[in-house]
Amino acid sequence: MNLRVGLIVNALAGVGGPVALRGSDGVAAQALALGVLPQAGARATEALSALREFGTELTVITGSGSLGADAASAAGLSCKIVYRNPGRGSAEDTATLARRLMLMQVDLLLFAGGDGTARDVAESVGDSFPVLGIPAGVKMYSGVFATTPSAAGTLAVRFLRTHTRRVRQCEVMDLDETDLRSGRIEPSLFGYVASPEDPRLLQGRKVRSGAGDAVQAQAIAASVVEAMEPEQIYLIGPGSTTWVVKQALKGQASMLSVDAYVGGQLVLNDATASALLELTAGRLARILVTCIGGQGHIFGRGNQQFSAELIRRVGRKSVSVLATPSKLISLAGRPFIADMGDRASAAEMTGYVEVVNGYRSKALYRCEAF
Amino acid sequence: MNQVMHNISLSRFTNGRANLRRYHQARWDEPVIFELSQRGERGVLVPELEQEIAVATNQALSGLPHGMLRTQAPRLPEMSQNRVLRHYLRLSQQTLGADLNVDVGQGTCTMKYNPKINEQLARDPRMSELHPLQDADTVQGMLHIFHQVHALMMEVSGMDAVSLQARSGSQAIYGNFAVLRAYQEASGTYGVRDEVITTIFSHPSDAACARLLGYRVITLYPDADGYPDLDALRTALSPRTAALIITNPEDTGIFNKKIRQFTDMVRAAGGVNIYDQANANGLLGITRAREAGFDMCHFNLHKTFATPHACGGPAVGAMCVTQELERFLPSPKVVLREGSYAIDDAGPDSVGKVSAFMGTGSIVLRAYAWAMNLGAKGLREVSEIAVLNNNYMMHELLKIPGLSAPYAPGKRRIEQVRYSWEKLHADTGIHSEQIGIRAADFGVHYWTSHHPFLVPEPATIEPTESYSQADLDEFVDVMRHIAHEAYTNPETIRSAPHNCPVHAVDASVLDDPKRWAITWRGYQRKLRSQEAKQSA
Numbered sequence: 001m002n003l004r005v006g007l008i009v010n011a012l013a014g015v016g017g018p019v020a021l022r023g024s025d026g027v028a029a030q031a032l033a034l035g036v037l038p039q040a041g042a043r044a045t046e047a048l049s050a051l052r053e054f055g056t057e058l059t060v061i062t063g064s065g066s067l068g069a070d071a072a073s074a075a076g077l078s079c080k081i082v083y084r085n086p087g088r089g090s091a092e093d094t095a096t097l098a099r100r101l102m103l104m105q106v107d108l109l110l111f112a113g114g115d116g117t118a119r120d121v122a123e124s125v126g127d128s129f130p131v132l133g134i135p136a137g138v139k140m141y142s143g144v145f146a147t148t149p150s151a152a153g154t155l156a157v158r159f160l161r162t163h164t165r166r167v168r169q170c171e172v173m174d175l176d177e178t179d180l181r182s183g184r185i186e187p188s189l190f191g192y193v194a195s196p197e198d199p200r201l202l203q204g205r206k207v208r209s210g211a212g213d214a215v216q217a218q219a220i221a222a223s224v225v226e227a228m229e230p231e232q233i234y235l236i237g238p239g240s241t242t243w244v245v246k247q248a249l250k251g252q253a254s255m256l257s258v259d260a261y262v263g264g265q266l267v268l269n270d271a272t273a274s275a276l277l278e279l280t281a282g283r284l285a286r287i288l289v290t291c292i293g294g295q296g297h298i299f300g301r302g303n304q305q306f307s308a309e310l311i312r313r314v315g316r317k318s319v320s321v322l323a324t325p326s327k328l329i330s331l332a333g334r335p336f337i338a339d340m341g342d343r344a345s346a347a348e349m350t351g352y353v354e355v356v357n358g359y360r361s362k363a364l365y366r367c368e369a370f
Numbered sequence: 371m372n373q374v375m376h377n378i379s380l381s382r383f384t385n386g387r388a389n390l391r392r393y394h395q396a397r398w399d400e401p402v403i404f405e406l407s408q409r410g411e412r413g414v415l416v417p418e419l420e421q422e423i424a425v426a427t428n429q430a431l432s433g434l435p436h437g438m439l440r441t442q443a444p445r446l447p448e449m450s451q452n453r454v455l456r457h458y459l460r461l462s463q464q465t466l467g468a469d470l471n472v473d474v475g476q477g478t479c480t481m482k483y484n485p486k487i488n489e490q491l492a493r494d495p496r497m498s499e500l501h502p503l504q505d506a507d508t509v510q511g512m513l514h515i516f517h518q519v520h521a522l523m524m525e526v527s528g529m530d531a532v533s534l535q536a537r538s539g540s541q542a543i544y545g546n547f548a549v550l551r552a553y554q555e556a557s558g559t560y561g562v563r564d565e566v567i568t569t570i571f572s573h574p575s576d577a578a579c580a581r582l583l584g585y586r587v588i589t590l591y592p593d594a595d596g597y598p599d600l601d602a603l604r605t606a607l608s609p610r611t612a613a614l615i616i617t618n619p620e621d622t623g624i625f626n627k628k629i630r631q632f633t634d635m636v637r638a639a640g641g642v643n644i645y646d647q648a649n650a651n652g653l654l655g656i657t658r659a660r661e662a663g664f665d666m667c668h669f670n671l672h673k674t675f676a677t678p679h680a681c682g683g684p685a686v687g688a689m690c691v692t693q694e695l696e697r698f699l700p701s702p703k704v705v706l707r708e709g710s711y712a713i714d715d716a717g718p719d720s721v722g723k724v725s726a727f728m729g730t731g732s733i734v735l736r737a738y739a740w741a742m743n744l745g746a747k748g749l750r751e752v753s754e755i756a757v758l759n760n761n762y763m764m765h766e767l768l769k770i771p772g773l774s775a776p777y778a779p780g781k782r783r784i785e786q787v788r789y790s791w792e793k794l795h796a797d798t799g800i801h802s803e804q805i806g807i808r809a810a811d812f813g814v815h816y817w818t819s820h821h822p823f824l825v826p827e828p829a830t831i832e833p834t835e836s837y838s839q840a841d842l843d844e845f846v847d848v849m850r851h852i853a854h855e856a857y858t859n860p861e862t863i864r865s866a867p868h869n870c871p872v873h874a875v876d877a878s879v880l881d882d883p884k885r886w887a888i889t890w891r892g893y894q895r896k897l898r899s900q901e902a903k904q905s906a
Contacts, residue, residue, distance in 0.1 A: 150799050162876060325822045332826070333591075352605040360581060363570075363589040364602045
């Protein structure tokens with residue numbers, strides 16, 4: 001076993017938090033001047049110390065100094081440096097190092113940072129490569145982060161130890177920090193990365209789940225596709241679960257867009273809010289969306305193309321949320337959230353929403369709207 | 371004594387109270403039995419055939435189709451009797467079996483003592499030598515017992531008719547859905563009413579069996595108090611509703627007092643009510659399916675009626691239905707006609723067989739012996755003690771830092787509790803499954819819960835009526851000790867087990883069809899193909 005773990009530390013991640021700068025993009029110097037000590041390196045070390053059990057079997061491949069080498073050495077791991085930059089971390093450093101690590105085909109890419117770092121990593125490596133976030137930023141809306149640095153370490157060890165290295169698609173979300181500082185909260189979906197699936201999340205010893213999330217998503221898609229009415233318009237939102245449905249239908253759509261289908265054919269690609277209103281005028285339509293893992297948003301996060309007016313028109317009974325059982329459980333009993341910004345559509349969405357959670361299998365789940 | 375047990379007292383008792391055991395499991399490094407085979411070794415030397423017999427029997431196989439005859443002898447392990455005996459004894463010493471440990475950690479399974487006298491009865495030649503094709507006249511005693519157990523199940527459930535044919539709980543659930551389908555086919559609603567409503571805390575087999583018979587499943591999530599959500603049920607009901615299948619209490623151990631409202635709403639919407647009584651151990655003689663408004667239910671005799679679970683069976687799931695559904699029950703059935711018992715075909719409406727012949731007679735016999743020995747008052751006492759034990763244990767366990775019982779705070783539970791180590795995990799990073807592995811170091815078995823883990827870091831503990839206060843205290847002490855370790859020395863738990871021969875098992879291969887093998891032959895084949903690949 002010769003394991004190679006890639007590491008990227010965004011040394012300045014999180015420094016904006018303690019001084020209420022709501023993020024660190026572009027304001028790191030300001031935060032450091034206020035006396036904030038960067039914590040990302042220490043958090044990375046905490047996660048990495050779990051990897052010590054692999055001994056000499058494991059090499060960390062990373063950048064020089066605060067980009068990763070310092071954290072790896074502090075955790076007692078041997079490392080190989082593939083990128084040297086004397087400066088303190090920047091988005092360019094993250095992106096350059098991420099691309100180099102991808103070319104080196106490491107077994108797992110660990111990064112310490114926040115949503116901004118996750119975005120930089122996702123833009124560089126895409127969704128084909130296992131990535132796990134060590135939480136060290138101010139905002140961490142993205143599903144790619146483990147709950148704590150030590151949980152990231154535990155999950156990394158499990159992932160590297162198991163023979164079937166299963167991954168799941170995780171959202172990369174970010175808020176625009178300039179907007180946020182002026183009081184607007186509007187996290188957007190920036191893409192997806194593949195992240196290790198915790199094998200213990202679903203497995204009890206008495207009953208084993210034969211199917212991981214990927215298989216379950218296929219079952220959901222099969223169920224949705226077979227139940228499609230030929231005349232009805234299907235408006236399918238962004239997301240990894242809905243993407244499986246789009247792939248089963250005809251036409252070139254994208255994981256991040258809202259697309260419209262009739263009779264199994266793509267009729268409107270990457271639709272805007274006004275285009276959706278025009279298309280559905282006077283016709284039967286059904287909306288298929290997914291929920292943001294751990295948080296539960298079904299409208300108003302990364303799919304603002306579904307306007308308040310459209311939702312009023314279509315109605316709650318014609319909304320299906322496609323979500324695997326583990327995604328529902330990640331909400332820990334909290335309801336779905338429809339963030340509509342409009343009282344009439346919020347009233348329409350308050351109540352029980354149909355969830356397609358498997359093949360010919362549904363759940364009813366509460367939705368709150370505001 | 372090794373390092374991780376150094377703080378466990380060397381004496382068995384302190385001031386009359388038992389200390390933790392310094393348990394250590396045997397380690398035999400015992401191979402798979404096929405690897406023990408020695409060519410030519412025999413357990414029994416069969417004498418040479420006498421000429422006369424050989425002549426009389428040499429045509430014995432000629433009636434079989436040629437294609438079904440073996441071309442070579444089966445490759446069974448060749449071993450002497452004493453080596454076989456040693457092999458299985460050694461394996462048994464590397465497990466924590468039901469008769470060996472305080473088995474309350476296997477919640478939802480209703481692990482109770484299976485009286486050994488009932489094993490003797492089941493092994494009596496008058497039972498063990500019966501053949502399922504014997505003429506009814508020659509098995510009147512056994513048919514009498516079936517008939518009596520029917521009456522017993524009718525009394526306990528309030529239903530009008532019973533079938534004991536299903537050989538497991540899941541098979542009985544399947545059987546009840548088969549009855550539902552037959553009933554719908556007879557009334558012309560099959561395919562029209564095609565939705566079955568269940569809850570996330572009901573047994574996973576409920577949804578699975580419904581799907582197997584062509585139904586679509588709608589799952590309800592609990593409300594804030596842990597009850598199935600009545601408003602969600604109202605939303606789910608429609609002209610497509612075929613049935614509700616529900617457990618009560620669910621695996622949380624919380625009894626749903628509104629159950630009659632549930633069944634009334636389903637009936638008003640034109641649906642059938644099915645009760646999964648897997649969790650009946652706290653209800654015998656106290657509440658009945660009939661009064662709760664159900665049309666069908668089933669009991670697991672291997673749980674509530676103290677017959678062995680064996681290794682996944684054989685067992686019995688007793689299907690109980692109302693008079694309206696009786697004609698759809700499996701065939702054949704036992705009937706009393708003019709003073710004697712007969713085995714009758716159940717008629718054209720029957721779902722047919724859900725299992726071969728009459729089901730597992732020896733299990734029916736054990737359950738009969740157990741119930742008759744207790745009597746009606748005794749059965750109720752079983753439930754009362756099971757509930758008392760559970761609530762005593764919950765009271766003691768909830769004193770342990772890091773452990774909670776989610777939902778319905780302050781309320782008592784029926785026969786089991788789904789606990790959560792969420793706080794302990796947040797504080798220490800230790801998972802429920804790791805607690806279970808460490809528990810084995812003290813000689814007790816512990817199981818987390820069914821997936822999906824709706825309750826985070828779950829543990830389900832069900833004491834039943836079989837265990838004494840001292841037994842329950844021992845289990846609680848083990849949990850308290852491990853929780854203390856989690857807060858003070860979590861590494862001891864992370865590196866567990868220390869006193870058991872089998873350490874961390876990589877279960878991920880079970881999800882990988884390329885790597886799993888369920889037979890020795892399959893294992894050999896995969897091994898060979900892997901070796902071929904490596905050498906290529």
